[in-house]
């Protein structure tokens with residue numbers, strides 16, 4: 001597995017004096033600096049970099065798409081579990097109070113901070129769920145060998161747009177900090193939702209490093225066939 | 226490869242009269258308005274990029290000020306009622322001896338937001354001045370800013386979980402202060418500012434210089 005080569009894209013003779021040497025279908029532009037490169041098939045496990053700015057343009061992983069689907073399905077189920085079960089319990093001197101993930105969201109339900117309740121609900125529950133749903137919808141036709149359509153490409157585009165706004169992993173770090181703050185004063189017990197959420201964060205991390213967005217886009221692209 | 230400058234033989238999509246999709250990289254001719262692969266709206270460069278960067282940047286800086294002045298957490302216990310700001314929370318953690326966690330909160334809530342304001346301003350100004358120095362470093366800086374900015378949200382989540390968990394009416398209760406809202410807004414505005422920045426502008430400068 002450690003034979004990862006670094007193959008640059010062929011970029012030199014794409015155009016001479018503003019005159020294109022290749023048909024549009026065979027061109028790909030660097031997402032960071034707009035430099036044109038000729039689309040070439042990169043050997044499995046290799047990376048192709050932009051000749052000008054060095055941005056990674058293609059990383060191929062042959063097993064990616066099936067894994068992406070199973071990870072997304074598992075994460076979706078875990079998120080449902082994480083919002084349905086008790087998350088944390090706290091007790092100080094015989095008094096106990098528990099919270100669910102949605103309880104943490106509702107902490108901001110006072111009038112002045114109500115918009116924040118909606119935002120936090122979005123960041124930690126609804127946007128991650130929507131993103132997982134969009135990934136599942138987008139890769140389903142690829143796994144079942146059906147022709148992907150406009151809907152599936154829109155779905156993957158949505159998943160890409162939502163990426164910075166789903167903050168489940170940041171939430172779990174926030175929870176750890178909060179627990180350290182109360183650790184000396186109270187006893188904490190973890191509910192099933194805590195473990196579901198933690199596992200979800202680990203899976204999301206794998207999902208995002210595993211997914212090769214360029215391969216997914218090329219697989220979803222039916223116009224070139 | 227190293228250093229700035231124009232590498233002979235490389236052409237940008239814009240120079241070739243083409244438009245590349247910002248979301249999926251598909252190349253189109255100039256008449257196209259929608260990406261035929263991912264259906265995103267096509268622009269050669271993000272429209273009004275720098276105006277949007279500065280508008281969101283200003284909103285982020287303005288909301289960051291009350292976020293640091295007003296209390297983030299309001300704690301009521303049998304013995305005392307106290308309010309703590311972001312910095313106050315960090316100092317409290319140091320008092321308890323949780324240096325590692327204090328460091329994480331300090332970095333996420335103070336260093337990252339301040340660093341982002343400076344980094345975005347530097348990127349926007351250098352592009353406005355058409356500087357072609359340190360292009361690789363600036364490109365890298367942009368990606369660091371884009372990647373790391375969302376982690377500032379940690380403190381908002383800390384407030385959320387503490388306020389939900391510590392609700393023992395007779396013994397202790399914790400409630401969110403107004404700074405939590407300001408801080409969350411500041412993080413969101415700064416993320417939007419970074420997202421409005423088009424990294425292609427960094428690389429356009431040496432094209433302009435080469436054509437002079």
Ligand SMILES: [Zn+2]
Pocket residue numbers: 030031032033034035050051052053054055
């Ligand atoms: Zn590039």
Ligand SMILES: [Zn+2]
Pocket residue numbers: 246247248249250251260261262263264265
């Ligand atoms: Zn596209």
